[in-house]
Amino acid sequence: MEPTVPVDPGFELRVRASFGQQAVMGLLDAHLTDIRPGRVELEMPYRADLTQQDGFIHAGILATLGDSAGGYAAFTLFPPDTRVLTTEFKVNLLAPGKGDRFKAVGTVLRHGRTLTVSTFEVFALHGAESTLCVHGTQTTLCLAPRT
Amino acid sequence: MEPTVPVDPGFELRVRASFGQQAVMGLLDAHLTDIRPGRVELEMPYRADLTQQDGFIHAGILATLGDSAGGYAAFTLFPPDTRVLTTEFKVNLLAPGKGDRFKAVGTVLRHGRTLTVSTFEVFALHGAESTLCVHGTQTTLCLAPRT
Amino acid sequence: MEPTVPVDPGFELRVRASFGQQAVMGLLDAHLTDIRPGRVELEMPYRADLTQQDGFIHAGILATLGDSAGGYAAFTLFPPDTRVLTTEFKVNLLAPGKGDRFKAVGTVLRHGRTLTVSTFEVFALHGAESTLCVHGTQTTLCLAPRT
Amino acid sequence: MEPTVPVDPGFELRVRASFGQQAVMGLLDAHLTDIRPGRVELEMPYRADLTQQDGFIHAGILATLGDSAGGYAAFTLFPPDTRVLTTEFKVNLLAPGKGDRFKAVGTVLRHGRTLTVSTFEVFALHGAESTLCVHGTQTTLCLAPRT
Numbered sequence: 317m318e319p320t321v322p323v324d325p326g327f328e329l330r331v332r333a334s335f336g337q338q339a340v341m342g343l344l345d346a347h348l349t350d351i352r353p354g355r356v357e358l359e360m361p362y363r364a365d366l367t368q369q370d371g372f373i374h375a376g377i378l379a380t381l382g383d384s385a386g387g388y389a390a391f392t393l394f395p396p397d398t399r400v401l402t403t404e405f406k407v408n409l410l411a412p413g414k415g416d417r418f419k420a421v422g423t424v425l426r427h428g429r430t431l432t433v434s435t436f437e438v439f440a441l442h443g444a445e446s447t448l449c450v451h452g453t454q455t456t457l458c459l460a461p462r463t
Numbered sequence: 464m465e466p467t468v469p470v471d472p473g474f475e476l477r478v479r480a481s482f483g484q485q486a487v488m489g490l491l492d493a494h495l496t497d498i499r500p501g502r503v504e505l506e507m508p509y510r511a512d513l514t515q516q517d518g519f520i521h522a523g524i525l526a527t528l529g530d531s532a533g534g535y536a537a538f539t540l541f542p543p544d545t546r547v548l549t550t551e552f553k554v555n556l557l558a559p560g561k562g563d564r565f566k567a568v569g570t571v572l573r574h575g576r577t578l579t580v581s582t583f584e585v586f587a588l589h590g591a592e593s594t595l596c597v598h599g600t601q602t603t604l605c606l607a608p609r610t
Numbered sequence: 611m612e613p614t615v616p617v618d619p620g621f622e623l624r625v626r627a628s629f630g631q632q633a634v635m636g637l638l639d640a641h642l643t644d645i646r647p648g649r650v651e652l653e654m655p656y657r658a659d660l661t662q663q664d665g666f667i668h669a670g671i672l673a674t675l676g677d678s679a680g681g682y683a684a685f686t687l688f689p690p691d692t693r694v695l696t697t698e699f700k701v702n703l704l705a706p707g708k709g710d711r712f713k714a715v716g717t718v719l720r721h722g723r724t725l726t727v728s729t730f731e732v733f734a735l736h737g738a739e740s741t742l743c744v745h746g747t748q749t750t751l752c753l754a755p756r757t
Numbered sequence: 758m759e760p761t762v763p764v765d766p767g768f769e770l771r772v773r774a775s776f777g778q779q780a781v782m783g784l785l786d787a788h789l790t791d792i793r794p795g796r797v798e799l800e801m802p803y804r805a806d807l808t809q810q811d812g813f814i815h816a817g818i819l820a821t822l823g824d825s826a827g828g829y830a831a832f833t834l835f836p837p838d839t840r841v842l843t844t845e846f847k848v849n850l851l852a853p854g855k856g857d858r859f860k861a862v863g864t865v866l867r868h869g870r871t872l873t874v875s876t877f878e879v880f881a882l883h884g885a886e887s888t889l890c891v892h893g894t895q896t897t898l899c900l901a902p903r904t
Contacts, residue, residue, distance in 0.1 A: 334516045339513065343513065365486045365490045366486065368531075369481045369482075374487040374527055375530055375549050376529075379530075379552075380522075382523075383523045383526075403556055405526075405554060406551065406700055407551060410866065425849070430724065431697060435892070448866075448867070451866055455697065455698060550896065551874075551896060555719070573702075573704040578844060580704060580745070595719075600700065600747055602844065602845060604871075631809075634818060659780045659784045661781060662781065662825075668821055669843050670781075670820045671781060677820075695850075696850055698850060700846070700847035702844070
């Protein structure tokens with residue numbers, strides 16, 4: 317990972333404000349648990365209404381959490397008054413989504429003016445145990461504000 | 464796409480039964496709209512509680528719909544008494560998730576005994592208009608039933 | 611696929627000139643076999659010195675051919691005096707790379723001012739038979755000329 | 758990364774033997790520089806005949822090196838008398854392929870009986886400097902020997 321000094325000292329408030337507007341994070345009971353330059357953590361609880369046919373959290377829901385973590389990791393490094401948009405992501409599903417809670421960690425791998433590449437990992441937490449469920453890579457686009 | 468003759472003539476019921484157990488599809492108000500050998504369609508309505516910070520459906524939610532469509536497309540070709548598990552998928556996000564409804568079409572590209580590769584597309588529907596929002600590729604694993 | 615009217619009527623010459631500068635295409639004996647707006651075809655012969663341990667063409671070499679096909683498909687739609695750069699691609703390997711020749715077809719899925727998304731397919735040709743070996747998705751960036 | 762104790766104590770010889778049969782590695786002047794359980798390093802020199810139109814090493818060639826590194830990282834953990842086959846990989850291209858030499862590091866993320874997921878990184882080396890050019894994720898399949 318590159319040294320990551322945010323150009324916007326107010327990055328944390330900016331991330332919290334944007335996250336608060338992601339209605340789907342409310343639906344998932346997800347919340348921000350750590351915000352650092354180039355790195356963001358989210359957590360959500362297990363919920364039976366988020367599962368696939370075997371009772372595990374649906375891979376797409378874990379990817380949703382991971383995509384937000386990676387996108388906000390990128391967003392910490394963006395200038396003020398910009399927006400973040402995911403252009404692509406890929407996930408490898410390493411273990412079933414079973415646990416009490418799920419933690420997603422997004423980390424910037426390379427930050428550029430236009431494009432930023434992040435990785436994200438989603439862990440299933442069960443008591444003190446942590447299992448890596450999802451590994452993702454993601455590209456986000458830095459957009460000027462809509463006028 | 465390959466010729467796709469399902470080994471299980473009861474593939475449609477099998478897909479419907481498994482889909483009915485994906486609790487998250489209920490949360491998204493998603494339903495099956497077409498089931499053919501190697502091809503499955505799903506639809507879901509726009510809902511404000513599924514959006515990201517700009518008011519569009521979150522990319523992860525569109526990926527969830529696409530992942531289920533591609534996975535069930537594969538599942539139509541699986542033998543009876545097997546299970547389907549996604550091992551990886553990648554999405555390119557081509558247009559914002561804005562529309563009245565969203566349609567996901569999963570199509571098998573290559574079916575093998577162990578691994579099946581599908582593509583999926585998610586379209587935003589607005590009246591008679593249809594916009595391709597997401598293109599995905601996916602690998603699923605055919606698993607013997609749990610004993 | 612979108613309607614694809616190139617802004618540069620000289621797109622074919624531009625693609626041929628750039629392709630002629632891809633030294634690695636010479637190393638692979640690859641050549642352009644079709645150039646249309648938003649769609650480019652390349653072919654290369656089988657060569658024993660391009661194989662992996664089982665005697666099939668190495669997946670990375672097939673990906674190299676596909677990446678060039680998809681990138682030049684995008685480049686047909688770019689304005690004059692721009693450059694094309696791949697930012698990411700993903701390949702699913704559907705069949706071993708065995709055949710007499712290999713054909714890559716790149717097709718633009720969505721063309722934007724900054725980013726273009728293409729798909730590419732690589733086929734193994736053996737006499738009159740054609741087998742899909744590789745399916746890829748790719749993002750390219752349109753860059754202003756270096757000054 | 759998981760604890761990685763190879764089931765085959767002869768894993769290093771097995772990797773070297775298979776690598777020696779990858780003819781394309783000879784074409785690229787690539788060689789093995791480190792082999793450990795779950796982790797393999799390869800290096801190759803810059804060569805003008807491996808470049809794309811801007812004089813950088815073609816992304817597909819860097820992916821070829823990375824795919825071999827990740828595949829052999831997986832292969833260190835496979836049982837004797839098996840084969841390794843890549844089923845999919847994705848690369849994000851983070852910096853142009855310019856340098857004197859290129860080093861690929863493949864690392865197993867999760868090893869399973871059938872499928873193994875690895876990541877790989879390719880670095881451009883220029884004197885004492887090292888720049889991350891490519892980040893990749895990859896799935897490989899463990900196959901029984903052909904009979």
